[in-house]
Amino acid sequence: MRTVTRLAGFAVGLAAVFGATYGIGRVVDPAPVAESQHDGAAAPTADDRNATADRLPGGLLVSERGYTLEPVDAPAGEFAFRIAGPDGRPVTRYEVAHDKKMHLIVARRDLSGFRHVHPALAPDGTWRVDTPLGGPGQWRAFADFTPTGGEPLTLGVDVTVPGELTERQLPAPAASTTVDGYTVTLTGAPQPGRTSPLTLTVSRDGRPVTDLEPYLGAYGHLVALRRGDLAYLHVHPDGTPGDGRTRPGPAVTFLADVPSAGSYRLYLDFQHGGRVHTAEFTVVAGAATTASVPTPSGPAPTGGADHGTPGHGHN
Numbered sequence: 386m387r388t389v390t391r392l393a394g395f396a397v398g399l400a401a402v403f404g405a406t407y408g409i410g411r412v413v414d415p416a417p418v419a420e421s422q423h424d425g426a427a428a429p430t431a432d433d434r435n436a437t438a439d440r441l442p443g444g445l446l447v448s449e450r451g452y453t454l455e456p457v458d459a460p461a462g463e464f465a466f467r468i469a470g471p472d473g474r475p476v477t478r479y480e481v482a483h484d485k486k487m488h489l490i491v492a493r494r495d496l497s498g499f500r501h502v503h504p505a506l507a508p509d510g511t512w513r514v515d516t517p518l519g520g521p522g523q524w525r526a527f528a529d530f531t532p533t534g535g536e537p538l539t540l541g542v543d544v545t546v547p548g549e550l551t552e553r554q555l556p557a558p559a560a561s562t563t564v565d566g567y568t569v570t571l572t573g574a575p576q577p578g579r580t581s582p583l584t585l586t587v588s589r590d591g592r593p594v595t596d597l598e599p600y601l602g603a604y605g606h607l608v609a610l611r612r613g614d615l616a617y618l619h620v621h622p623d624g625t626p627g628d629g630r631t632r633p634g635p636a637v638t639f640l641a642d643v644p645s646a647g648s649y650r651l652y653l654d655f656q657h658g659g660r661v662h663t664a665e666f667t668v669v670a671g672a673a674t675t676a677s678v679p680t681p682s683g684p685a686p687t688g689g690a691d692h693g694t695p696g697h698g699h700n
């Protein structure tokens with residue numbers, strides 16, 4: 386039973402990931418805790434520390450590898466921050482990734498209010514943008530960037546917008562959703578611990594959209610946030626415009642690496658008609674390992690892209 390073996394190994398891996406990320410994610414200021422954990426426990430080697438950092442999903446830490454995300458006081462209606470570098474000074478040199486030097490993603494802790502914006506860099510290293518924070522609540526802001534001479538990083542920080550807030554329930558998993566008159570259908574299911582293809586198919590008025598416009602160097606940009614700690618997941622587009630094989634819709638395929646079972650919210654940005662639209666999905670990874678095991682029926686799943694038909698057992 387290859388599947389059973391894999392699931393068992395998987396559960397052990399999950400415990401490790403959850404143990405690490407949950408402990409950190411629950412603390413107000415994660416960076417010092419991460420350091421004290423490393424310093425306090427049986428003196429891990431530098432290799433151990435690097436290995437741990439490599440396994441952590443992005444966005445859980447406000448400070449990593451010497452770089453720290455520092456919100457800056459800003460006028461009403463504006464959001465501003467800096468990235469302090471290893472020398473303590475604001476970083477002013479960045480590499481372009483996905484068409485931009487800085488991607489700022491925000492979402493409330495209940496996974497509502499997602500926005501993905503691109504701030505402007507001032508010469509002193511301050512990033513400024515019309516605030517994407519859409520009202521009261523506990524927000525998480527993610528800075529996704531590559532400092533010149535460094536590795537890609539996603540740092541995260543909590544931001545509170547005062548006022549009356551209404552916690553929103555996470556919408557139930559669904560195979561399709563609508564946004565701005567478009568219907569977007571998701572096929573594929575993320576499988577913890579391995580790369581899973583997710584395909585999003587865009588239609589409008591019942592007809593496939595075959596003239597998607599490149600956005601951030603791809604026909605779509607997908608961000609996934611994990612419920613509970615808002616781990617920020619890298620989801621890479623499979624193919625780029627102009628590579629001779631990637632078509633401008635209706636289907637856009639991504640390769641997702643989710644680190645654990647659990648619920649995730651997917652946010653697909655795509656451009657059509659000169660405007661960016663965001664379609665949102667709830668997906669549950671590894672449902673069979675946490676819920677009751679579904680009764681086998683029909684042929685065993687073969688894995689991969691043919692998952693994700695409605696009623697696949699994810700709930």
Ligand SMILES: [Cu+2]
Nearest residue numbers: 485488489502
């Ligand atoms: Cu971006």
